[in-house]
Amino acid sequence: MSEFEANVTAFMLVKTTPEWLRLTVEERVAAFENEVVPVIKSKARGVRSRFFDTEFYSARATDVWMWEARDHESYQLVVEALRETPFWDKYFEVVELLVGVENGYARNYGTRAPTSISA
Template sequence: MPHSSLKYVVIVSLIALPSWLRLSRTERADVISAEVEPAAAAHHDCHIRWIDAESMTALCSDVMIIDTTDLRSWNHLWEQLRDSSLFAEPYFELVSIVPGIEDGYADYEAELAASDA
C-alpha cells in the first residue's frame, strides 16, 4: 500500500456548553452554516461526520469523525474551526483528539512483506 493512500481518521470528542444549549436550534444552524460548513468546504479532502452522543454517554456530548488522506489539510481545517465561535465563544469544550490510521496494520504488514522480498 503506497504511503499516499493511507486514510487517516481523527476522532474529536466535544462537550456542548450552556452557551450553545441556550441558542435556539435556528441559531445553532446559523453558526454551523456560517462557520463550520465553509471550513469543511475549504478542506474538501476532509470528510466530517458529526455524531450526537449525549444520550449514550456522559463522557462527551458530540463526536466529530474526520476522514482524510491529507493530515496537513486536517490541521488547517482544525485551525479554522478553532478560530470559529465553536471554541472562541466558546460553544464547545474540547475533550480529546484521537488520530489514527485506518487499517494501519495492513500498511505495516505490506511494508514488512516488501522488505522480506
C-alpha cells in the first residue's frame, strides 16, 4: 500500500484467549495469515496497522493493535472485517477501542501542535 496521511488512529486493546495460547507459534502465524489477513485485505482499503506486546506490563490487555486509517469509514470497515474472523472473540477478547485524531485540537484551532520531543 502506498503511503498516506492517517486521519484516524485507533488503539485496539486486546487480550489473548486460552484458545490462541494453545496454538503453537507456527499455528498462530498460519491462523493469522490464513484466517484474518485475507478478510481484512478484501474489505478494507486505506489502512495500516502496527502491533505492540503489552503482556509484560499489563494484566488487562496483552496486546495493542494500532490502526491508522485515511478516514473513519476505512477504520469502520476494518472493524467489520475483523468481526467476521476468528480474531474477534475466538483468539482475542477486544478489551477496549480508543479512537482519535492526532493533534485534533491543533487542527481545529489552526494552531501548532505541542510536542515534548527533546534532543
